[in-house]
Amino acid sequence: MPVNYATPAADQLFPVAGVRLGVAEAEIRKKNRRDLTLVVLDAGCTVAGVFTQNRFCAAPVQICRQHLAAGQEIRALIVNTGIANAGTGEPGRQTAQETCVAVGRLLGVDAGQVLPFSTGVILEPLPVERIKAGLPAVFADLKADNWHAAAHGIMTTDTVAKAASRQVTVNGKTVTISGVSKGAGMIRPNMATMLGFLATDAGIAQSLLDKLVKEAADASFNCITVDGDTSTNDSYVMIATGQSGAGFTTESDTGWAEVKAAIIAVSVELAQAIVRDGEGATKFITVAVQGGKDVEECRKVGYAIGHSPLVKTAFFASDPNLGRILAAVGYAGIGDLDVDGVKVWLDDVLVAEKGGRAAAYREEDGARVMAQAEITVRVDLGRGAAQANVYTCDFSYDYVKINADYRS
Amino acid sequence: MPVNYATPAADQLFPVAGVRLGVAEAEIRKKNRRDLTLVVLDAGCTVAGVFTQNRFCAAPVQICRQHLAAGQEIRALIVNTGIANAGTGEPGRQTAQETCVAVGRLLGVDAGQVLPFSTGVILEPLPVERIKAGLPAVFADLKADNWHAAAHGIMTTDTVAKAASRQVTVNGKTVTISGVSKGAGMIRPNMATMLGFLATDAGIAQSLLDKLVKEAADASFNCITVDGDTSTNDSYVMIATGQSGAGFTTESDTGWAEVKAAIIAVSVELAQAIVRDGEGATKFITVAVQGGKDVEECRKVGYAIGHSPLVKTAFFASDPNLGRILAAVGYAGIGDLDVDGVKVWLDDVLVAEKGGRAAAYREEDGARVMAQAEITVRVDLGRGAAQANVYTCDFSYDYVKINADYRS
Numbered sequence: 001m002p003v004n005y006a007t008p009a010a011d012q013l014f015p016v017a018g019v020r021l022g023v024a025e026a027e028i029r030k031k032n033r034r035d036l037t038l039v040v041l042d043a044g045c046t047v048a049g050v051f052t053q054n055r056f057c058a059a060p061v062q063i064c065r066q067h068l069a070a071g072q073e074i075r076a077l078i079v080n081t082g083i084a085n086a087g088t089g090e091p092g093r094q095t096a097q098e099t100c101v102a103v104g105r106l107l108g109v110d111a112g113q114v115l116p117f118s119t120g121v122i123l124e125p126l127p128v129e130r131i132k133a134g135l136p137a138v139f140a141d142l143k144a145d146n147w148h149a150a151a152h153g154i155m156t157t158d159t160v161a162k163a164a165s166r167q168v169t170v171n172g173k174t175v176t177i178s179g180v181s182k183g184a185g186m187i188r189p190n191m192a193t194m195l196g197f198l199a200t201d202a203g204i205a206q207s208l209l210d211k212l213v214k215e216a217a218d219a220s221f222n223c224i225t226v227d228g229d230t231s232t233n234d235s236y237v238m239i240a241t242g243q244s245g246a247g248f249t250t251e252s253d254t255g256w257a258e259v260k261a262a263i264i265a266v267s268v269e270l271a272q273a274i275v276r277d278g279e280g281a282t283k284f285i286t287v288a289v290q291g292g293k294d295v296e297e298c299r300k301v302g303y304a305i306g307h308s309p310l311v312k313t314a315f316f317a318s319d320p321n322l323g324r325i326l327a328a329v330g331y332a333g334i335g336d337l338d339v340d341g342v343k344v345w346l347d348d349v350l351v352a353e354k355g356g357r358a359a360a361y362r363e364e365d366g367a368r369v370m371a372q373a374e375i376t377v378r379v380d381l382g383r384g385a386a387q388a389n390v391y392t393c394d395f396s397y398d399y400v401k402i403n404a405d406y407r408s
Numbered sequence: 409m410p411v412n413y414a415t416p417a418a419d420q421l422f423p424v425a426g427v428r429l430g431v432a433e434a435e436i437r438k439k440n441r442r443d444l445t446l447v448v449l450d451a452g453c454t455v456a457g458v459f460t461q462n463r464f465c466a467a468p469v470q471i472c473r474q475h476l477a478a479g480q481e482i483r484a485l486i487v488n489t490g491i492a493n494a495g496t497g498e499p500g501r502q503t504a505q506e507t508c509v510a511v512g513r514l515l516g517v518d519a520g521q522v523l524p525f526s527t528g529v530i531l532e533p534l535p536v537e538r539i540k541a542g543l544p545a546v547f548a549d550l551k552a553d554n555w556h557a558a559a560h561g562i563m564t565t566d567t568v569a570k571a572a573s574r575q576v577t578v579n580g581k582t583v584t585i586s587g588v589s590k591g592a593g594m595i596r597p598n599m600a601t602m603l604g605f606l607a608t609d610a611g612i613a614q615s616l617l618d619k620l621v622k623e624a625a626d627a628s629f630n631c632i633t634v635d636g637d638t639s640t641n642d643s644y645v646m647i648a649t650g651q652s653g654a655g656f657t658t659e660s661d662t663g664w665a666e667v668k669a670a671i672i673a674v675s676v677e678l679a680q681a682i683v684r685d686g687e688g689a690t691k692f693i694t695v696a697v698q699g700g701k702d703v704e705e706c707r708k709v710g711y712a713i714g715h716s717p718l719v720k721t722a723f724f725a726s727d728p729n730l731g732r733i734l735a736a737v738g739y740a741g742i743g744d745l746d747v748d749g750v751k752v753w754l755d756d757v758l759v760a761e762k763g764g765r766a767a768a769y770r771e772e773d774g775a776r777v778m779a780q781a782e783i784t785v786r787v788d789l790g791r792g793a794a795q796a797n798v799y800t801c802d803f804s805y806d807y808v809k810i811n812a813d814y815r816s
């Protein structure tokens with residue numbers, strides 16, 4: 001059961017003018033499963049993406065990077081679940097490319113205008129013939145109000161489909177933003193893994209979109225951790241169709257701040273949904289680090305706390321175990337940290353300062369916060385003005401059960 | 409139950425001439441528990457240590473560093489369990505110093521010639537009066553053949569006492585090396601944590617010993633991980649009494665290579681014992697990384713594998729889950745790693761090469777190795793001659809149970 005998360009209803013996910021989505025069952029690995037999703041873009045869109053830093057990056061990630069770098073206008077995204085096409089070497093790159101050729105042929109565009117995505121079991125060959133066989137069905141299913149189906153179409157072992165949508169009015173135009181994501185651990189057992197797609201009908205110049213996708217990923221998908229493992233297939237792709245009539249080319253354009261904030265908010269919602277559906281998660285934790293010299297050191301501290309199995313098991317146990325949190329701050333890698341200047345809160349309860357437990361801290365106050373399903377650990381490093389958030393979940397028996405017992 | 413480890417019998421732990429040890433019950437936190445250990449050194453010893461890098465380092469660690477840096481001849485080590493004197497601020501430093509003063513008075517030496525060590529619950533004040541009250545009893549217990557008792561005296565939540573001993577003959581002299589260690593997680597719940605003490609009757613010049621303790625720690629205690637957390641109290645201290653008559657001042661001295669190798673071997677044995685007794689451990693894993701450009705990158709890969717909850721749960725499940733191991737290699741942080749040149753073995757079974765599963769690999773061969781209690785994961789990065797080992801254990805239900813249910 002995800003922590004405080006339910007998939008939005010279909011009518012809460014607004015269509016984005018210029019984007020049509022289709023979903024079908026292609027039996028890529030199992031029968032009776034929507035496992036193929038096609039996203040078709042009108043001409044005139046800009047598209048940008050960020051991808052896994054894992055050196056064992058999957059074949060489709062390699063092809064995506066190539067196609068985006070080549071600069072042809074992107075017209076389609078093809079996503080399959082079941083098989084990740086990762087750890088498949090040169091043959092894997094060929095099947096990913098072959099998929100693009102088939103989609104291009106169907107749509108009358110170049111293979112280089114298609115981005116391929118795969119998620120599922122790794123080290124297994126992609127059954128490209130089944131994808132080809134499924135293309136007519138996804139093509140026939142294409143429609144603008146299909147985001148809900150697409151959110152389901154990209155699921156693997158997620159327990160819920162993940163989607164978010166909102167609208168903002170700028171310069172007299174309504175701008176729509178919709179997105180979907182999938183993933184439940186950084187790598188679900190043998191699964192490879194995190195995918196996110198967001199589209200807006202705002203027009204966004206390529207250079208501005210390139211910058212935005214990185215910034216949005218840094219504020220969302222790059223802030224989450226379930227188990228600290230980085231998947232081979234992680235991809236986050238952003239599409240701007242321009243069909244709302246609201247267009248932006250620079251950061252200083254009127255209305256850009258609002259649109260950017262809304263896009264980042266949807267990104268955060270999509271990313272947090274992955275943590276809320278984290279393997280075995282019973283709690284959703286925000287680690288909010290402030291007072292750092294730079295964002296980098298705030299992130300180090302956030303991840304030290306967010307990755308620590310000891311901290312995460314304490315959350316599972318609702319145990320206000322301050323020692324584990326302080327120790328994680330201490331080993332986060334800030335060489336000149338003055339621990340006497342560090343303060344730590346659980347929600348609004350000051351628990352540590354001056355190198356140890358806060359004088360006024362009472363165990364029952366910490367225990368009250370730790371019993372909640374949503375908890376904020378706030379850390380003030382007391383040495384600057386930078387801040388960063390990390391989102392994580394607790395570490396339960398079910399995490400071990402899922403990862404030890406399950407073999408896809 | 410530790411993995412393939414039992415405490416050596418008392419008569420297998422050789423006395424080290426120049427070192428006497430005493431153990432007593434001081435009721436520091438609980439009754440009927442040997443919780444105070446005194447190690448007294450004859451005049452003329454050299455002593456060196458390495459300590460936690462955690463910025464929240466405990467008060468005794470701060471005092472140890474000061475006393476070693478001041479350069480007075482060290483004549484005693486005092487170790488208490490029960491309370492770690494960590495996260496205790498300035499009052500904690502005062503009680504650690506007060507302990508040294510009391511030991512110095514008892515032995516007729518300066519407080520600066522005493523090194524204090526504490527392990528146990530953090531964020532609680534050290535009951536220094538109980539330590540003082542216990543000093544006559546540890547003093548009365550001092551004897552040379554007391555290493556077995558000392559190994560028990562420094563235990564906290566370890567399930568077995570940890571000790572190792574060996575002798576080598578060099579230049580016609582018998583050199584003895586004995587040591588003890590404690591620790592079961594990098595931080596056992598609220599416990600803070602890893603301690604190691606080694607003594608030899610070889611004579612080792614201070615500069616040579618300073619170098620050796622770092623090198624030995626890098627090959628042993630700095631190669632182990634149970635949960636990736638770095639404790640506030642970690643300390644490893646090495647003593648050279650010189651009473652064997654075999655003395656060394658430089659790396660090129662005859663016989664030094666043998667003595668050094670034996671000291672490192674004892675260090676590795678003491679460090680591995682901690683992993684074998686790791687929280688919930690059912691398997692002992694050696695991650696042997698070779699073919700790196702430098703040791704640092706080999707260690708990165710070793711730790712990426714050794715820390716991954718996904719890899720560790722796969723070991724628990726005896727699941728030859730190659731994808732998780734390859735993914736960990738891929739995200740270890742070697743930016744220019746050519747994954748097609750990486751090879752991975754489980755013991756003698758080649759499981760991965762050329763960016764994916766090895767052609768000849770059969771699942772049953774991997775499963776056979778994974779079923780063992782001791783497993784070596786060998787990774788060849790194929791880009792240099794450097795190598796490094798990391799020792800770790802698997803990740804079981806009991807890890808979560810111990811860390812979620814237990815509150816000391």
